[in-house]
C-alpha cells in the first residue's frame with residue numbers, strides 16, 4: 362500500500378504565518394504516519410505508529426489553541442462555531458479513534474482508516490473553515506449583499522477550480538434530480554431538518570484523492586472514500602452556515618445511495634437549492650432540501 366506524501370500547496374495558506382506553518386506541519390505529521398504504515402516491517406513499527414499518532418494529537422490540540430487565540434485577537438465573528446468544530450474533533454472524534462486504535466493494538470487497517478479520516482478532516486477544515494478566518498473564502502458570518510444562491514455557486518466553483526482543479530460550469534441552476542451517470546450520491550441528514558446531497562462523477566472523487574497524495578488513482582479506494590466524505594461534510598456544513606448564518610448543525614446520519622432514490626425525493630418536495638455543474642471530469646451537483 363502506497364499513499365505517497367500528503368501534499369501541501371500554497372493556496373491552502375490563510376495568510377497568517379504561524380497558522381500556515383502549523384497546517385503545513387500537520388500535513389507532514391499525517392504523512393509520517395502514512396510512511397510508518399508503508400514500511401515493510403509493520404510489526405516492528407506499531408510502536409512508532411502509536412508515537413506518531415500521539416504526537417499528531419498533541420500538535421493538533423496546540424494548533425487549535427493558537428488558532429482560537431488568533432480568532433479572538435482579530436474579533437472573528439465565527440469564533441464560537443469554529444471552536445465548536447475543533448472541540449468536536451478533540452473531544453469526540455479523536456478519543457473514539459484512540460479507543461479503536463488501542464483496542465486493535467494499532468492494526469494496520471484501523472491506522473489506515475484513521476489516516477484517511479484525519480487527512481480528509483484537515484483538508485475540509487482548512488479549505489472551508491480556516492480560510493474563512495482571514496476572508497480568503499466567503500465568510501458566512503457576515504451578511505451578504507448578493508444572494509445566498511450566487512454565493513453558494515461561486516464557492517463550489519472556487520472549490521472546483523482551486524482544489525479539485527476542474528473548471529465547473531453551471532449547467533442547471535434548478536437541477537431536478539435526473540440521473541447522473543458514473544456518479545456517487547452522498548447524502549447528509551441534519552437534526553435541524555436539512556438534507557444535503559452531493560453527487561459527483563467518480564472521476565472527481567479519485568481526482569480529489571490524487572490531489573491529496575499525488576498518487577494517481579483509477580478507482581475509488583476505501584481511503585479515498587473516507588477522505589472524500591470528510592471534505593464533503595465540511596462543504597455541506599459551510600453551505601448550511603451560508604443559508605442560516607450563525608446556526609450550528611448536527612449531522613445525524615449519512616450514507617451513499619442510488620440515483621433512483623433522488624428523483625423520487627424530488628417528486629415529494631423540491632429542494633431549496635439545487636445546482637448541477639459540468640466539468641472535464643463529469644458532473645457535480647449540490648442539493649439542499651429543507652423538511
Ligand SMILES: [Fe+2]
Nearest residue numbers: 428486490491
Ligand atoms: Fe481551525
Ligand SMILES: [Fe+2]
Nearest residue numbers: 384428487491
Ligand atoms: Fe487550523
